[in-house]
Amino acid sequence: xxxxxxxxxxxxxxPRGADRPHALDxxxxxxxxxxxxxxVGESGSGKSMTASAVMxxxxxxxxxxxxxxxxxxxxxxxxxxxxxRAIRGAGIAMIFQEPMTAxxxxxxxxxxxxxxxxxxxxxxxxQIRARTLALLEDVRIPDPALAMRAYPxxxxxxxxxxxxxxxxxxxxxxxxxxxxxxxALDVTTQAQxxxxxxxxxxxxGTAVLFITHDFGVVAEIADRVAVMQHGVVVEQGEAAxxxxxxxxxxxxxxxxxxxxxxxxxxRAFSDEAILKLEGVSKTYRTGGFLGRNRRVTRAVxxxxxxxxRGGTLGIVGESGSGKSTLxxxxxxxxxxxxGAIRLDGTDLAxxxxxxxxxxxxxMQMVFQDPYAxxxxxxxxxxxxxxxxxxxxxxxxxxxxxxxxLFALVGLDPASTDRYPHEFxxxxxxxIGIARALALxxxxxxxxxxxxxxxxxxxxxxxxxxxxxxxxxxxxILLITHDLRVAVQVCDLVAVMKDGEVVESGPIGRVFEAPExxxxxxxxxxxxxxxxQAARRSRL
Amino acid sequence: xxxxxAYARSPAAVVGLLLLLLVIGMAISAxxxxxxxxxxxxxxxxxxxxxxxxxxxxxxxSGRDIAAQIFHGARVALLIGLVATSIAVxxxxxxxxxxxxxxxxxxxxxxxxxxxxxxxxNFLLLxxxxxxxxxEISTVVVAIGIVSWPAPARLTRAEFLTLRSREFVEACxxxxxxxxxxxxxxxLPNALPPVIVYASVVMAVAIxxxxxxxxxxxxxxxxxxxxxxxxxxxxxxxxxxxxxxxxGLAILVxxxxxxxxxxxxxxxxxxxxxxx
Numbered sequence: 099x100x101x102x103x104x105x106x107x108x109x110x111x112x113p114r115g116a117d118r119p120h121a122l123d124x125x126x127x128x129x130x131x132x133x134x135x136x137x138v139g140e141s142g143s144g145k146s147m148t149a150s151a152v153m154x155x156x157x158x159x160x161x162x163x164x165x166x167x168x169x170x171x172x173x174x175x176x177x178x179x180x181x182x183r184a185i186r187g188a189g190i191a192m193i194f195q196e197p198m199t200a201x202x203x204x205x206x207x208x209x210x211x212x213x214x215x216x217x218x219x220x221x222x223x224x225q226i227r228a229r230t231l232a233l234l235e236d237v238r239i240p241d242p243a244l245a246m247r248a249y250p251x252x253x254x255x256x257x258x259x260x261x262x263x264x265x266x267x268x269x270x271x272x273x274x275x276x277x278x279x280x281x282a283l284d285v286t287t288q289a290q291x292x293x294x295x296x297x298x299x300x301x302x303g304t305a306v307l308f309i310t311h312d313f314g315v316v317a318e319i320a321d322r323v324a325v326m327q328h329g330v331v332v333e334q335g336e337a338a339x340x341x342x343x344x345x346x347x348x349x350x351x352x353x354x355x356x357x358x359x360x361x362x363x364x365r366a367f368s369d370e371a372i373l374k375l376e377g378v379s380k381t382y383r384t385g386g387f388l389g390r391n392r393r394v395t396r397a398v399x400x401x402x403x404x405x406x407r408g409g410t411l412g413i414v415g416e417s418g419s420g421k422s423t424l425x426x427x428x429x430x431x432x433x434x435x436x437g438a439i440r441l442d443g444t445d446l447a448x449x450x451x452x453x454x455x456x457x458x459x460x461m462q463m464v465f466q467d468p469y470a471x472x473x474x475x476x477x478x479x480x481x482x483x484x485x486x487x488x489x490x491x492x493x494x495x496x497x498x499x500x501x502x503l504f505a506l507v508g509l510d511p512a513s514t515d516r517y518p519h520e521f522x523x524x525x526x527x528x529i530g531i532a533r534a535l536a537l538x539x540x541x542x543x544x545x546x547x548x549x550x551x552x553x554x555x556x557x558x559x560x561x562x563x564x565x566x567x568x569x570x571x572x573x574i575l576l577i578t579h580d581l582r583v584a585v586q587v588c589d590l591v592a593v594m595k596d597g598e599v600v601e602s603g604p605i606g607r608v609f610e611a612p613e614x615x616x617x618x619x620x621x622x623x624x625x626x627x628x629x630q631a632a633r634r635s636r637l
Numbered sequence: 638x639x640x641x642x643a644y645a646r647s648p649a650a651v652v653g654l655l656l657l658l659l660v661i662g663m664a665i666s667a668x669x670x671x672x673x674x675x676x677x678x679x680x681x682x683x684x685x686x687x688x689x690x691x692x693x694x695x696x697x698x699s700g701r702d703i704a705a706q707i708f709h710g711a712r713v714a715l716l717i718g719l720v721a722t723s724i725a726v727x728x729x730x731x732x733x734x735x736x737x738x739x740x741x742x743x744x745x746x747x748x749x750x751x752x753x754x755x756x757x758x759n760f761l762l763l764x765x766x767x768x769x770x771x772x773e774i775s776t777v778v779v780a781i782g783i784v785s786w787p788a789p790a791r792l793t794r795a796e797f798l799t800l801r802s803r804e805f806v807e808a809c810x811x812x813x814x815x816x817x818x819x820x821x822x823x824x825l826p827n828a829l830p831p832v833i834v835y836a837s838v839v840m841a842v843a844i845x846x847x848x849x850x851x852x853x854x855x856x857x858x859x860x861x862x863x864x865x866x867x868x869x870x871x872x873x874x875x876x877x878x879x880x881x882x883x884x885g886l887a888i889l890v891x892x893x894x895x896x897x898x899x900x901x902x903x904x905x906x907x908x909x910x911x912x913x
Contacts, residue, residue: 533812
């Protein structure tokens with residue numbers, strides 16, 4: 099098959115002072131008609147930059163220095179801005195990671211899709227309406243007529259992404275560039291969107307350049323794969339070949355870092371519960387001046403769980419299932435409406451603020467976003483020493499202890515007087531863990547501790563958590579949306595849906611033989627399941 | 638150092654800083670250049686600038702040296718600006734921080750009070766305060782501070798609303814930190830840059846408010862302020878216009894300097910505007 103889009107020796111220079119001279123270095127890729135080419139790599143590998151270069155939407159301070167981008171007999175690298183405007187949307191269309199920011203919040207979805215026709219064609223208003231409706235039906239949005247009139251915030255994340263795909267496909271482009279289109283979505287929604295893209299691509303014969311960091315997704319939809327690292331394509335080939343017999347060490351490492359979806363052998367832990375949740379509920383009431391637009395959200399409903407001493411309990415669920423609210427109730431960042439949270443028998447839910455401050459050191463939290471969870475204006479050593487200082491440790495001793503904690507979590511103890519922005523995401527998460535450990539807690543609550551990190555970094559941080567658990571005898575409550583994360587470190591798992599625990603038990607049992615239909619659908623939606631199974635049987 | 642370089646990139650900001658240094662220089666050198674009381678009679682009234690080498694900016698309708706009043710007036714202007722701004726910003730930060738951090742009914746109550754202040758034109762409120770408490774310079778300065786706090790309060794509150802739900806604030810809570818410490822030591826440093834920038838606006842307005850009061854002859858007549866001089870010059874405005882114009886120019890230069898410095902600070906402190 100002939101190439102629709104070919105990138106030859108593309109080099110993009112970064113501004114001086116960046117971590118490397120080139121964002122892309124001599125990238126050569128070929129996208130053939132009717133195939134899905136997956137470009138895989140971790141953050142900073144240049145995969146998104148490749149897409150921007152093809153669309154000629156590079157940021158101002160980076161420049162295309164060498165190479166050609168051939169599309170329809172023309173070299174886009176040298177094309178005039180006027181020419182590019184005609185190609186964007188009509189010849190090459192793009193969908194983005196976060197559909198909420200890519201859609202204009204003030205205009206109905208139908209109107210925004212119609213915009214594509216208004217710009218590039220001279221169809222009448224009536225024809226545009228009909229075409230828009232047909233497109234929304236094509237992407238299988240529930241109730242297309244209603245969705246046309248809806249504003250972006252009235253649709254769910256998955257529906258918004260469908261609307262974005264409809265918009266991208268409006269002018270039957272020959273190439274569709276999808277930049278991490280499912281990363282912001284839940285597993286079950288991700289599975290639906292992936293099958294939609296696959297299906298549309300087969301039906302319409304569009305060539306798809308699919309950018310992702312997730313080898314599970316690659317296994318799910320790719321025809322061919324290109325692996326990028328530091329702006330260089332290190333390996334490319336047929337999907338089956340790359341997945342099953344990777345040649346380059348980086349590809350091997352990436353595939354190995356994809357966690358297996360099978361529970362490790364059960365570990366021994368005590369039967370005695372250190373943390374007990376009894377009938378915890380939390381309801382949010384919003385709006386409602388004189389009873390108008392009042393909305394009641396039952397975020398957590400009657401949840402009872404037990405965390406055994408030295409064990410790890412995973413709470414798994416999709417966004418909106420109430421798992422983060424539950425974690426915040428446990429930490430008393432939110433006061434639950436009813437129920438008891440017993441730490442070694444003491445009920446935390448009814449403590450006064452002063453009592454709670456005193457008992458804070460027994461239970462500590464690791465947060466999701468390593469960028470938002472560290473105060474940007476404090477040195478990292480101080481951040482770690484803060485807790486002990488509050489609880490009465492002299493400043494000097496606390497700072498000295500911060501140094502030893504840095505060593506414990508695998509950071510350079512000499513770096514304690516730097517600021518958070520000087521560290522990478524994975525390092526910041528280690529600082530967050532060090533801060534939580536500074537108070538020598540018995541229970542660690544980790545809310546999505548790895549979801550903002552690259553796969554290979556995820557594996558390292560999870561390994562660190564498992565090691566610390568062993569060495570310090572910690573009990574961990576781990577909140578995650580990713581079943582592949584839960585299975586690596588948890589002993590027990592509870593699956594949450596709409597604020598309720600629908601199934602719980604030892605992780606091996608829940609994953610091998612899920613009882614609740616929701617658990618079954620969650621497990622079935624994990625991308626790359628078959629590839630995983632095949633890989634396991636080979637090992 | 639990086640901050641200074643970012644600041645120096647804008648020529649307007651540098652000009653503003655130079656003008657401000659000039660005004661500060663005038664205030665410092667006043668006693669040395671004009672050791673006599675600036676409000677004492679110095680010579681024949683209403684001499685034009687340049688007419689008498691002793692009074693190079695001329696004399697006013699009472700025969701006082703205008704140059705001496707301008708130099709000593711710089712002290713009063715800066716004093717009013719700094720003290721009134723500090724009062725306004727401190728009140729504003731405390732109220733805005735508490736309202737933004739706690740939300741709920743605390744926020745409701747504090748914001749209604751703020752709105753009550755904002756709905757009144759602040760010059761009218763200032764007139765009422767001066768009418769009630771007298772027009773001594775210290776009273777005037779405090780009164781200006783009291784009418785100027787609502788805007789910094791709203792700004793601080795807005796910053797706190799976005800910062801209070803950040804994970805680093807939750808992290809401080811889980812460490813068992815007290816609220817006061819979270820508000821003032823953790824969140825405030827992050828919320829401060831826009832408030833500091835806004836303080837320059839408050840300062841410029843404070844200087845103008847005092848001048849306006851003085852123009853109406855409601856400010857302290859025993860102080861050599863630029864506003865007093867303008868007010869005095871009002872009687873002879875058609876012929877000896879320089880009596881009002883010279884202090885007017887001084888106010889213009891000072892307010893301009895403060896605003897340009899504020900703009901420069903904003904550009905230097907706001908990373909999103911960098912490189913534009």
